[in-house]
Amino acid sequence: MVERTTVQRRLGQSFALDRLWRETMGLPPGNTKEEPLRRVITVLEGSGTSYAVIGGIAVQLHSREPRTTLDIDLAVARFDEIPAEALAQAGFEYEGRYEHSDNWRAPGRGPRAERIAIQFSAEDTGIGDAVARAQLVDIGGLQLRLATVRDLLVLKLSAAEEPTRRLSKKRQDLIDAITLAEEHSDAAAAVPDLKPRVANLAATLLSIRI
16 A cells, blocks of 8 residues: 555645646646545545546556646546535536546636546446555545555556547556556556556557557
8 A cells, every 4th residue: 555655745746747737838827636636535525435546646646756647537336426416516517428437627716628627437347446445545634545556557458448549548548557567566467468468558559650
């Protein structure tokens, strides 16, 4: 399990990179993921919803290299478990359901595009296991449920193999899987056929030219 001090340090680095990214892009100062993350976790915990933090935030909490991500990805077992009413009351705006995600936007006064996107995934390969095995970690006065490395690897490989997913996202999924496998060899060894799947994805995705 990732240690509390490590989680807090890595999240702090991520929030700092959020601010730097906005500055580099010439955008006005805006929210990092910190407040939206705390708000959505508070809603989920308060409503008794079982969930797991996945996606870029989970990868950065399990990895040594600092990184940032533009959204918050969460897993729930089924879409009908998302506490929609509680989220709306907390100021989150619903943006619609797609094949693999239920999409929300964080509260805020700024334009929609400048507020953090919240994406719930459900009912896909490995999602139920990720939710059931999520680990409680402290992010400074608030506990969140973080997907394990093994479950993240399963989710990242499945996403990279999804035929309809954008090439750029599939490549990032593959790179994330490789990063996690390199840093967590024990977890990687527990994922069936990880090496051939990674090799096949690398041969397919990294050789494609646009």
